[in-house]
Amino acid sequence: MDTTPFIVLSAILFTIGGIGVLTRRNAIVVFMCVELMLNASNLALITFSRANGNLEGQIAAFFVMVVAAAEVVVGLAIIMTIFRTRRSASVDDASLLKY
Amino acid sequence: MVAFWILAPLMVASALGMLFARKAVHAALLLAVVMISLAVLYLVQDAPFLFAIQIIVYTGAILMLFLFVVMLVGVDASDSVVETIRGHRVFSILVGLAFGLTLVLGVAQVSFGTVIGLDDANSQGNVPAIAEILFTKYVFAFEVTSALLITAALGAMVLAHRERLTPKVTQAALAAQRMKDYAEKGTHLGPLPPPGVFARHNSVDTPALLPDGTAAEASISRVLAARGTVKSVPEIAAEVDELDTPDTPRGEGN
Numbered sequence: 001m002d003t004t005p006f007i008v009l010s011a012i013l014f015t016i017g018g019i020g021v022l023t024r025r026n027a028i029v030v031f032m033c034v035e036l037m038l039n040a041s042n043l044a045l046i047t048f049s050r051a052n053g054n055l056e057g058q059i060a061a062f063f064v065m066v067v068a069a070a071e072v073v074v075g076l077a078i079i080m081t082i083f084r085t086r087r088s089a090s091v092d093d094a095s096l097l098k099y
Numbered sequence: 100m101v102a103f104w105i106l107a108p109l110m111v112a113s114a115l116g117m118l119f120a121r122k123a124v125h126a127a128l129l130l131a132v133v134m135i136s137l138a139v140l141y142l143v144q145d146a147p148f149l150f151a152i153q154i155i156v157y158t159g160a161i162l163m164l165f166l167f168v169v170m171l172v173g174v175d176a177s178d179s180v181v182e183t184i185r186g187h188r189v190f191s192i193l194v195g196l197a198f199g200l201t202l203v204l205g206v207a208q209v210s211f212g213t214v215i216g217l218d219d220a221n222s223q224g225n226v227p228a229i230a231e232i233l234f235t236k237y238v239f240a241f242e243v244t245s246a247l248l249i250t251a252a253l254g255a256m257v258l259a260h261r262e263r264l265t266p267k268v269t270q271a272a273l274a275a276q277r278m279k280d281y282a283e284k285g286t287h288l289g290p291l292p293p294p295g296v297f298a299r300h301n302s303v304d305t306p307a308l309l310p311d312g313t314a315a316e317a318s319i320s321r322v323l324a325a326r327g328t329v330k331s332v333p334e335i336a337a338e339v340d341e342l343d344t345p346d347t348p349r350g351e352g353n
Contacts (some may be wrong), residue, residue, distance in 0.1 A: 001102055003211045006140070009107050011206055012319050013133070015199030022191030023117075028123045028169060030172040036114060039137055050144045053215025055228055058146050058235055062229070065149075065156055066244050070251035072161050076168045077258035084261070089172045092183045092241065 007045040013040035027079045027089045031072070038068045102143045107115045123169045136326040145217040148226050293316040305330045315333060 013036060020033030042061040049057025083089050113132040120126040138153040220228055232243055280286040292315045295305045304323055306314035314331075315325075323329050 001103075001214065004207060005100075005103060005107070005344060006144070007205055007206045007211075009103075009110070011202040012111055012199065013114055015202065016111070016118060019192060019195035020118050020197065022195060023118070023188050026123055028118075028165065028172065028228040029117070029126050030251060032117065032123075032126055032165060035157075036117065036130065036133060039134060039157070041105055041321055042153075043137055043140060046141055046144050046146050049146070050217050050229055051211050051214050053217060053220060055217070055220050055225075055232055058149055058229060059232055061149055062152065063147075063237075063240060063244065065152060067247065069161060069249050072164055073251050073255045074258070076164055080171060081258050083172050086157075088261070 001050075002063060003047050003051045006066070007044055010044040010047070013043070019040055022047070025090050027091050027094075031075055031079070035068065038064060043094075055073045079099075101137055106139060110136045123168070127165050127169060130165075131158055134162065146225065147220055148229050275353050294318045294320075304328055308329075 017033045017035075017040060018035035020036065021030050023032050024033065026094075045057045045061040045064070049055060049061075061091055079089060082094055086093055088094075110133050110305075113129040113136075113244075116129045117126045117133075118290060120129060134153065134157045136182070138150050138158070141153055142150040217225075222228075277286075281288050292307045294303050294307055295318075303320060306329060307318035309315050311318055
Protein backbone atom coordinates (compact mmCIF):
# COMPACT_ATOMS: atom_id res chain seq x y z
CA MET A 1 0.00 0.00 0.00
CA ASP A 2 1.42 3.31 -1.09
CA THR A 3 1.35 6.24 1.33
CA THR A 4 0.89 9.08 -1.16
CA PRO A 5 -2.89 8.65 -1.73
CA PHE A 6 -3.53 8.78 2.02
CA ILE A 7 -1.48 11.93 2.43
CA VAL A 8 -3.18 13.56 -0.56
CA LEU A 9 -6.59 12.70 0.87
CA SER A 10 -5.52 14.16 4.21
CA ALA A 11 -4.37 17.34 2.45
CA ILE A 12 -7.68 17.64 0.57
CA LEU A 13 -9.72 17.18 3.74
CA PHE A 14 -7.56 19.70 5.57
CA THR A 15 -8.10 22.24 2.77
CA ILE A 16 -11.86 21.72 2.76
CA GLY A 17 -11.88 22.23 6.52
CA GLY A 18 -9.83 25.41 6.15
CA ILE A 19 -12.12 26.83 3.49
CA GLY A 20 -15.08 26.00 5.73
CA VAL A 21 -13.55 27.88 8.67
CA LEU A 22 -12.94 30.90 6.43
CA THR A 23 -16.31 31.05 4.68
CA ARG A 24 -18.98 29.74 7.04
CA ARG A 25 -20.65 32.18 9.46
CA ASN A 26 -22.32 29.76 11.85
CA ALA A 27 -20.03 29.23 14.84
CA ILE A 28 -21.05 25.59 15.23
CA VAL A 29 -20.28 24.76 11.60
CA VAL A 30 -16.95 26.62 11.88
CA PHE A 31 -16.17 24.41 14.85
CA MET A 32 -17.06 21.27 12.90
CA CYS A 33 -14.67 22.34 10.15
CA VAL A 34 -11.90 22.71 12.76
CA GLU A 35 -12.64 19.14 13.82
CA LEU A 36 -12.39 18.06 10.18
CA MET A 37 -8.93 19.64 9.96
CA LEU A 38 -7.81 17.84 13.13
CA ASN A 39 -9.09 14.56 11.73
CA ALA A 40 -7.26 15.12 8.46
CA SER A 41 -3.99 15.66 10.31
CA ASN A 42 -4.65 12.47 12.30
CA LEU A 43 -4.93 10.53 9.06
CA ALA A 44 -1.53 11.87 7.97
CA LEU A 45 0.00 10.95 11.34
CA ILE A 46 -1.28 7.39 11.17
CA THR A 47 -0.12 7.01 7.57
CA PHE A 48 3.38 8.18 8.49
CA SER A 49 3.34 5.84 11.45
CA ARG A 50 2.81 2.93 9.06
CA ALA A 51 5.42 4.23 6.62
CA ASN A 52 8.05 4.53 9.34
CA GLY A 53 7.24 1.25 11.00
CA ASN A 54 6.87 2.53 14.55
CA LEU A 55 3.90 3.58 16.66
CA GLU A 56 4.97 7.12 17.57
CA GLY A 57 2.59 8.52 14.94
CA GLN A 58 -0.33 6.64 16.44
CA ILE A 59 0.55 8.00 19.88
CA ALA A 60 0.58 11.51 18.44
CA ALA A 61 -2.84 10.92 16.84
CA PHE A 62 -4.09 9.63 20.19
CA PHE A 63 -3.00 12.83 21.93
CA VAL A 64 -4.59 14.93 19.19
CA MET A 65 -7.88 13.16 19.85
CA VAL A 66 -7.66 13.77 23.60
CA VAL A 67 -6.87 17.45 23.14
CA ALA A 68 -9.65 17.76 20.53
CA ALA A 69 -12.15 16.32 23.00
CA ALA A 70 -11.15 18.87 25.65
CA GLU A 71 -11.21 21.66 23.07
CA VAL A 72 -14.70 20.75 21.87
CA VAL A 73 -16.09 20.76 25.40
CA VAL A 74 -14.78 24.25 26.17
CA GLY A 75 -15.50 25.62 22.68
CA LEU A 76 -19.10 24.49 22.66
CA ALA A 77 -19.59 25.89 26.16
CA ILE A 78 -18.31 29.24 24.88
CA ILE A 79 -20.68 29.09 21.89
CA MET A 80 -23.55 28.35 24.28
CA THR A 81 -22.62 31.32 26.48
CA ILE A 82 -22.39 33.66 23.49
CA PHE A 83 -25.71 32.39 22.20
CA ARG A 84 -27.31 32.94 25.58
CA THR A 85 -26.24 36.58 25.79
CA ARG A 86 -26.52 37.58 22.12
CA ARG A 87 -29.27 35.22 20.88
CA SER A 88 -27.16 34.35 17.84
CA ALA A 89 -24.63 31.70 16.85
CA SER A 90 -23.16 33.74 14.02
CA VAL A 91 -19.47 34.61 14.30
CA ASP A 92 -20.15 38.03 12.77
CA ASP A 93 -22.46 39.09 15.59
CA ALA A 94 -19.82 38.70 18.28
CA SER A 95 -17.96 41.86 17.29
CA LEU A 96 -18.34 43.98 20.40
CA LEU A 97 -14.59 44.49 20.82
CA LYS A 98 -14.45 46.24 17.45
CA TYR A 99 -16.24 49.33 18.66
CA MET B 100 -6.38 -0.20 -1.06
CA VAL B 101 -9.91 -1.11 -2.18
CA ALA B 102 -11.33 0.40 0.99
CA PHE B 103 -9.40 3.59 0.32
CA TRP B 104 -10.72 4.06 -3.21
CA ILE B 105 -14.27 3.41 -2.08
CA LEU B 106 -14.11 5.68 0.97
CA ALA B 107 -11.96 8.53 -0.31
CA PRO B 108 -14.50 9.92 -2.84
CA LEU B 109 -17.25 9.46 -0.26
CA MET B 110 -15.28 11.40 2.33
CA VAL B 111 -14.39 14.24 -0.02
CA ALA B 112 -18.02 14.47 -1.16
CA SER B 113 -19.27 14.56 2.44
CA ALA B 114 -16.69 17.15 3.42
CA LEU B 115 -17.73 19.31 0.48
CA GLY B 116 -21.33 18.80 1.51
CA MET B 117 -20.43 20.25 4.90
CA LEU B 118 -19.36 23.44 3.16
CA PHE B 119 -22.65 23.80 1.35
CA ALA B 120 -25.11 22.43 3.92
CA ARG B 121 -27.55 25.13 4.96
CA LYS B 122 -28.43 23.59 8.28
CA ALA B 123 -25.96 22.81 11.04
CA VAL B 124 -27.58 19.41 11.64
CA HIS B 125 -26.86 18.32 8.08
CA ALA B 126 -23.25 19.41 8.45
CA ALA B 127 -22.98 17.37 11.66
CA LEU B 128 -24.35 14.24 9.99
CA LEU B 129 -21.99 14.65 7.02
CA LEU B 130 -19.14 15.05 9.50
CA ALA B 131 -20.20 11.72 11.02
CA VAL B 132 -19.83 10.08 7.59
CA VAL B 133 -16.32 11.51 7.24
CA MET B 134 -15.32 10.39 10.74
CA ILE B 135 -16.58 6.82 10.39
CA SER B 136 -14.86 6.50 7.00
CA LEU B 137 -11.67 7.78 8.62
CA ALA B 138 -12.01 5.14 11.32
CA VAL B 139 -12.15 2.44 8.64
CA LEU B 140 -9.04 3.91 7.02
CA TYR B 141 -7.27 3.69 10.39
CA LEU B 142 -8.21 0.03 10.58
CA VAL B 143 -6.85 -0.55 7.09
CA GLN B 144 -3.59 1.06 8.19
CA ASP B 145 -2.99 -1.32 11.11
CA ALA B 146 -4.31 0.99 13.84
CA PRO B 147 -7.19 -1.00 15.41
CA PHE B 148 -6.89 0.85 18.73
CA LEU B 149 -7.34 4.24 17.08
CA PHE B 150 -10.17 2.79 14.99
CA ALA B 151 -12.08 2.06 18.18
CA ILE B 152 -11.12 5.39 19.76
CA GLN B 153 -12.14 7.30 16.64
CA ILE B 154 -15.62 5.77 16.71
CA ILE B 155 -16.09 5.99 20.48
CA VAL B 156 -14.61 9.43 21.11
CA TYR B 157 -15.25 11.28 17.86
CA THR B 158 -18.46 9.86 16.47
CA GLY B 159 -19.79 8.84 19.84
CA ALA B 160 -18.93 11.66 22.19
CA ILE B 161 -17.84 14.73 20.25
CA LEU B 162 -20.47 14.52 17.54
CA MET B 163 -23.21 13.89 20.10
CA LEU B 164 -22.03 17.02 21.90
CA PHE B 165 -22.28 18.93 18.63
CA LEU B 166 -25.80 17.64 18.06
CA PHE B 167 -26.78 18.61 21.60
CA VAL B 168 -25.53 22.15 21.09
CA VAL B 169 -27.32 22.37 17.74
CA MET B 170 -30.46 21.28 19.56
CA LEU B 171 -30.01 23.88 22.33
CA VAL B 172 -28.99 26.74 20.06
CA GLY B 173 -32.01 25.90 17.99
CA VAL B 174 -33.30 26.26 14.49
CA ASP B 175 -32.23 29.90 14.41
CA ALA B 176 -28.64 28.91 13.72
CA SER B 177 -28.99 29.57 10.02
CA ASP B 178 -26.12 30.97 8.05
CA SER B 179 -26.47 34.53 6.83
CA VAL B 180 -25.45 34.97 3.21
CA VAL B 181 -24.60 38.64 3.69
CA GLU B 182 -20.88 39.33 3.68
CA THR B 183 -19.63 41.67 6.38
CA ILE B 184 -16.39 42.32 4.50
CA ARG B 185 -16.79 42.78 0.77
CA GLY B 186 -15.21 40.07 -1.37
CA HIS B 187 -14.38 38.10 1.74
CA ARG B 188 -15.91 34.84 0.52
CA VAL B 189 -14.29 34.92 -2.92
CA PHE B 190 -10.90 35.69 -1.44
CA SER B 191 -11.13 32.99 1.21
CA ILE B 192 -12.10 30.39 -1.39
CA LEU B 193 -9.23 31.49 -3.65
CA VAL B 194 -6.70 31.41 -0.83
CA GLY B 195 -8.03 28.05 0.34
CA LEU B 196 -7.80 26.54 -3.13
CA ALA B 197 -4.29 27.92 -3.62
CA PHE B 198 -3.25 26.44 -0.29
CA GLY B 199 -4.80 23.07 -1.13
CA LEU B 200 -3.22 22.99 -4.58
CA THR B 201 0.22 23.78 -3.19
CA LEU B 202 -0.15 21.16 -0.50
CA VAL B 203 -1.38 18.43 -2.84
CA LEU B 204 1.21 19.18 -5.53
CA GLY B 205 3.99 19.33 -2.95
CA VAL B 206 2.94 16.07 -1.33
CA ALA B 207 2.53 14.36 -4.70
CA GLN B 208 6.09 15.24 -5.71
CA VAL B 209 7.74 14.01 -2.53
CA SER B 210 8.84 10.41 -2.35
CA PHE B 211 8.19 8.93 1.06
CA GLY B 212 10.53 5.99 0.63
CA THR B 213 9.58 2.37 1.07
CA VAL B 214 6.76 1.60 3.44
CA ILE B 215 8.06 -0.40 6.37
CA GLY B 216 4.65 -1.40 7.72
CA LEU B 217 3.62 -2.08 11.29
CA ASP B 218 3.81 -5.88 11.29
CA ASP B 219 6.96 -5.76 13.40
CA ALA B 220 5.76 -3.11 15.83
CA ASN B 221 2.37 -4.79 16.21
CA SER B 222 3.81 -8.28 16.62
CA GLN B 223 2.40 -8.67 20.16
CA GLY B 224 -0.80 -6.79 19.37
CA ASN B 225 -1.48 -3.13 18.67
CA VAL B 226 -2.91 -2.23 22.07
CA PRO B 227 -0.06 -3.67 24.18
CA ALA B 228 2.47 -2.04 21.86
CA ILE B 229 0.79 1.37 22.18
CA ALA B 230 0.46 0.93 25.96
CA GLU B 231 4.15 0.16 26.21
CA ILE B 232 5.15 3.42 24.54
CA LEU B 233 2.42 5.49 26.19
CA PHE B 234 3.27 4.43 29.73
CA THR B 235 7.04 4.62 29.39
CA LYS B 236 8.26 7.22 26.94
CA TYR B 237 5.17 9.45 26.93
CA VAL B 238 4.01 8.93 30.50
CA PHE B 239 4.56 12.57 31.40
CA ALA B 240 2.50 13.80 28.43
CA PHE B 241 -0.17 11.31 29.44
CA GLU B 242 -0.29 12.70 32.98
CA VAL B 243 -0.44 16.27 31.69
CA THR B 244 -3.40 15.19 29.54
CA SER B 245 -5.32 14.28 32.67
CA ALA B 246 -4.75 17.78 34.04
CA LEU B 247 -5.98 19.20 30.73
CA LEU B 248 -9.15 17.11 30.84
CA ILE B 249 -9.93 18.15 34.41
CA THR B 250 -9.37 21.81 33.50
CA ALA B 251 -11.61 21.46 30.45
CA ALA B 252 -14.38 19.84 32.49
CA LEU B 253 -14.19 22.59 35.13
CA GLY B 254 -14.09 25.26 32.43
CA ALA B 255 -17.17 23.88 30.73
CA MET B 256 -19.01 23.80 34.05
CA VAL B 257 -18.06 27.40 34.84
CA LEU B 258 -19.06 28.60 31.38
CA ALA B 259 -22.35 26.73 31.30
CA HIS B 260 -23.32 27.70 34.84
CA ARG B 261 -25.87 30.46 35.22
CA GLU B 262 -26.58 32.34 38.44
CA ARG B 263 -30.24 32.66 39.38
CA LEU B 264 -30.98 36.38 39.19
CA THR B 265 -34.69 36.29 39.96
CA PRO B 266 -36.42 34.22 42.63
CA LYS B 267 -37.89 30.93 41.51
CA VAL B 268 -41.54 31.24 40.48
CA THR B 269 -43.70 29.06 42.67
CA GLN B 270 -47.06 27.56 41.78
CA ALA B 271 -48.84 29.93 44.19
CA ALA B 272 -47.22 32.94 42.49
CA LEU B 273 -48.27 31.60 39.09
CA ALA B 274 -51.87 31.22 40.25
CA ALA B 275 -51.87 34.73 41.70
CA GLN B 276 -50.47 36.10 38.44
CA ARG B 277 -53.20 34.30 36.51
CA MET B 278 -55.93 35.79 38.68
CA LYS B 279 -54.34 39.23 38.29
CA ASP B 280 -54.30 38.88 34.49
CA TYR B 281 -57.95 37.86 34.57
CA ALA B 282 -58.88 40.84 36.72
CA GLU B 283 -56.93 43.39 34.67
CA LYS B 284 -56.95 42.10 31.11
CA GLY B 285 -59.68 39.49 31.13
CA THR B 286 -57.36 36.67 30.09
CA HIS B 287 -59.00 33.27 30.17
CA LEU B 288 -58.45 31.60 33.54
CA GLY B 289 -58.54 27.96 32.56
CA PRO B 290 -56.01 25.88 30.69
CA LEU B 291 -55.28 26.46 27.00
CA PRO B 292 -57.50 24.64 24.49
CA PRO B 293 -56.10 21.30 23.33
CA PRO B 294 -55.02 20.96 19.69
CA GLY B 295 -56.66 18.87 17.07
CA VAL B 296 -60.00 18.35 15.41
CA PHE B 297 -60.58 15.06 17.01
CA ALA B 298 -62.90 13.55 14.45
CA ARG B 299 -60.19 13.74 11.78
CA HIS B 300 -56.84 14.41 13.45
CA ASN B 301 -55.41 14.40 16.89
CA SER B 302 -51.88 15.52 16.11
CA VAL B 303 -50.37 18.59 17.74
CA ASP B 304 -49.93 20.40 14.43
CA THR B 305 -53.68 20.74 13.88
CA PRO B 306 -55.30 23.76 15.48
CA ALA B 307 -58.62 23.35 17.25
CA LEU B 308 -61.58 24.90 15.42
CA LEU B 309 -63.77 27.44 17.12
CA PRO B 310 -67.56 27.29 16.61
CA ASP B 311 -67.35 29.94 13.87
CA GLY B 312 -64.83 27.86 11.90
CA THR B 313 -61.71 29.85 12.66
CA ALA B 314 -58.62 28.34 14.23
CA ALA B 315 -57.94 28.74 17.94
CA GLU B 316 -54.45 30.29 17.98
CA ALA B 317 -53.74 29.24 21.56
CA SER B 318 -54.35 25.56 20.82
CA ILE B 319 -51.05 24.98 19.04
CA SER B 320 -47.47 25.32 20.23
CA ARG B 321 -45.73 28.59 19.40
CA VAL B 322 -42.72 26.65 18.14
CA LEU B 323 -44.79 24.81 15.53
CA ALA B 324 -46.39 28.06 14.41
CA ALA B 325 -42.95 29.67 14.03
CA ARG B 326 -41.71 26.76 11.94
CA GLY B 327 -44.77 26.99 9.71
CA THR B 328 -45.66 23.32 10.04
CA VAL B 329 -49.15 23.99 11.31
CA LYS B 330 -52.04 22.69 9.24
CA SER B 331 -54.05 25.62 7.96
CA VAL B 332 -57.75 25.99 8.60
CA PRO B 333 -58.81 26.01 4.91
CA GLU B 334 -56.98 22.71 4.50
CA ILE B 335 -58.95 21.15 7.32
CA ALA B 336 -62.16 22.76 6.12
CA ALA B 337 -61.67 21.25 2.68
CA GLU B 338 -61.19 17.83 4.19
CA VAL B 339 -64.24 18.21 6.37
CA ASP B 340 -66.30 19.38 3.37
CA GLU B 341 -65.17 16.38 1.40
CA LEU B 342 -66.47 14.16 4.13
CA ASP B 343 -69.58 16.17 4.64
CA THR B 344 -70.96 15.95 1.10
CA PRO B 345 -71.09 12.30 0.13
CA ASP B 346 -73.37 11.26 -2.71
CA THR B 347 -75.24 8.84 -0.52
CA PRO B 348 -77.50 10.30 2.14
CA ARG B 349 -76.34 10.09 5.68
CA GLY B 350 -77.08 7.08 7.77
CA GLU B 351 -76.65 4.70 4.83
CA GLY B 352 -73.36 3.41 3.57
CA ASN B 353 -70.97 1.92 6.08
